[in-house]
Amino acid sequence: MAIIGMGPKGLYALERLLAQIKYNTIDQCIEVHIFNADENFGSGNVYAKNQPSYLIMNYASSNINAWIDETPKPIVQQPLSFIEWLKENKVDKRSNSYLDFAPRAIVGEYLNTVFKELVSNSPESISYYFHPNIVADIKKTGDKFQIKEQSDSNYLSDKIDNVLLTTGHLGAGADFISEQPASSFINFVYPTKTKLKDVKTGKVVIRGFGLTCIDTVLELTEGRAGIFKSGSSNKMKYLPSGKEPNCIYIISRSGLPMFPRNSSEEEIERLVYFTEENIEAALKLSFVDLFLPLIKKEFYFQYYKIAFKIKNLELKFDEDFETVTAQVTEFHSKFPEEEKYCWDQLIDPFHGQATIYNDQLIEYLKFLISEAKKGVHASPIMAAVGTWRKISPIFNKYYSFGRLDAKSHALFDRDYFGLFNRLSYGPPIINTEKLIALAEGGLIDFSRVRNAEIIHNKKNGYELILDKKSSSFRRNAENYDTGKIKIDTVIDARIPRGIDRRPKSLFSNLLTKGLLRSFKNKNNGYYEASAVDINKSGKAINANGTLEDNLSLYGTPTEGVTLDNDTLSRTRNNFASIWAQNVIQDIQNKNKQNLFNNTINVH
Structure with missing residues (x-):
């Protein structure tokens, strides 16, 4: 055998x-x-x-x-x-x-x-x-x-x-580039020491903003004798060795980072809406009509369960979701300063923005770290995103072997698989802190993280450009050197x-x-x-x-x-x-x- x-x-x-x-x-x-x-x-x-x-x-x-x-x-x-x-x-x-x-x-x-x-x-x-x-x-x-x-x-x-x-x-595919010279295109980064050893000290683009991207970044910085140090305020700083690339651009479809996780690996206690009993009672296993509404209800409930707990209150579960939302309405009338839960804001805090600016993303990463350090029992937002880890084993039973209808299966694969991975299976906090240190030191540039594409031609090699169809590209072309940046190395850090x-x-x-x-x-x-x-x-x-x-x-x-x-x-x-x-x-x-x-x- x-x-x-x-x-x-x-x-x-x-x-x-x-x-x-x-x-x-x-x-x-x-x-x-x-x-x-x-x-x-x-x-x-x-x-x-x-x-x-x-x-x-x-x-x-x-x-x-x-x-x-x-x-x-x-x-x-x-x-x-x-x-x-x-x-x-x-x-x-x-x-x-x-x-x-x-x-x-x-x-x-x-x-x-x-x-x-x-x-x-x-x-x-x-x-x-x-x-x-x-x-x-x-x-x-x-x-x-x-x-x-x-x-x-x-x-x-x-x-x-x-x-x-x-x-x-x-390895990943190379669907976005017509020609891939071996010296300047890398389609798989493991083992990093071997695969990334020939990356020059020029400008690098990493495609993908997940865990493999972080490994790639660390190999090109810490792996080249750079040092991360924590100052008196516990703020991490990066001391470069001079062997790093001049600049690392990160691009991805969403332009959003993964939620970091704290070391305690806490989990929410139990699910109340996304249960097999509620699923089995449905007539049709539609993602849009059944699973997504249950997921949204569960995220909402787990968010406010912690928000209430912080105020020494208890959010009482009820099968009638309107009874829960009524409690939340009363909660916000008593505490108007508290952040209201919003699904769209949770999955994309830059919703509607064609581009995300470097400083915006750095501040967002700092916010995620502050919440991750609290953990799922003290941070409403971490409780919400941690919900998927509890949901996933149950959903797997209905996803597997085509139990979902074909349209639902395609929709989940295209739009939601990556989303839930980003929300729930992110890196340890220390790795996100390292990204921030590198960005604040100028080695990472997030300004092209969303709506950017890589083009290749024999004359100019690889170039990174903003999406020409976006209004942001037209509005900011002058600020972005006509939208083009010459790139020395392209690294595909997506895991297909x-x-x-x-x-x-x-x-x-x-x-x-x-x-x-x-x-x-x-x-x-x-x-x-x-x-x-x-x-x-x-x-x-x-x-x-x-x-x-x-x-x-x-x-x-x-x-x-x-x-x-x-x-x-x-x-x-x-x-x-x-x-x-x-x-x-x-x-x-x-x-x-x-x-x-x-x-x-x-x-």
Whole structure:
């Protein structure tokens, strides 16, 4: 069998496979081929253990656990959660900082340790074959598969009974540029030390304003010997080394940053409107008509629950939402100075502005930090945006496998997936503080963060311009040097959802030959997601509409059919356990068939 992609998801699948082999006393010889883009088995590129310490998680250490609490138990005698492993191996008694948000490299070291433990504790009947290379293609001959690596023109001679695809992201597309010289265009930043080492000290544009953007910024500043220091007023300042780019421009579709999160990783207590009971009572699973109104009500209630608490009052829940809004109206009549909740203001405080000015965005980042430091139990706005983290697991049940109607599915993918990620899954506060320090020091320029585009031509190279269609561009062209800025390097820091469809990529090849097919939501309409079709066990559905019983997907390749796979989660969209059970069942069935055939031959 083969596992293609040995990052966290591949690791989890291997763990369940070994647990099932031991539990079912499978003692026959089994070959396990493990493919990974490089030698970071267990961690993958994003969590590679050779990364610098300033690249830190946005996921609390307390949530990380490579082991799952289910039967059969792991083959390792003392499986340690990340926190337990940290306390035994990494945490200095004088500092517990890793117990909040750890460096990504430390998480990678933990995952790599788990991988080594699994391999070393495996039954002797298992033979491992490690392939540190990108898989370019798979072909099926009869009921077996053959795999071709990117560095080889031929398929490997080994014939594989069962394949699991858990590949992560290898890069973003380049849809906004017609030509991409390798020296000045970077489409994937991990590992940052390697991918960004040749970026010149000129003007840089980063496309995307998420977590990958922050990692990129830190690599180009702190990674080049710059130093962040806190002054007497706890205001962070940046001391440049002179090796940084002259200026870093950040651009994105919304032009808005992610909400930072505090280290306590607090969560709201419970949902009151967005409940399965209310959803199941609906006749139609429409995002606009059902889910969005419930989401808005929940955000509203959680916001005012904290606003009331701050004034030593209690907002009383009522199924009749007008009863709640009446309490809020009375609240504001008593406290007119208190900020009123507004959905539109929450999701875009610069609504209606074609451009966002540098100083505006810096002040907004400072506001977000002040609220994040209060946490969800003391900041109404953080309680509101933290609501999505509670909603997401429930919504996933109705999003997955086309339960939403086609129009709703398309709308959520286009307009709301990114929005909720921005509101609820942002960076640790310290990383936002670093962005502010860099902007105030002039190394980051936010003036083009919204309504800007990159153009490329052979004569002038890359140029950053404001959207010519916007009134702001026409009004401010003179102030922006006729709207054009010459750029030396373009970095795509967006992480695409779903599968990589670039020509000659693995998934493109598998779609072309019909081993996979695109997922099409035909529920009261039509929508083709950036995903491949699978059944509820994670098994691939081929171009003929039949199951590929021995070709399964898990993690990133299932996005678009499932929602938010959460790379480090053992329970979210857990196809690993199902896959391992199916592999064992297949082995047992073949053993029974062989025993039957041998019995027939004897007689």
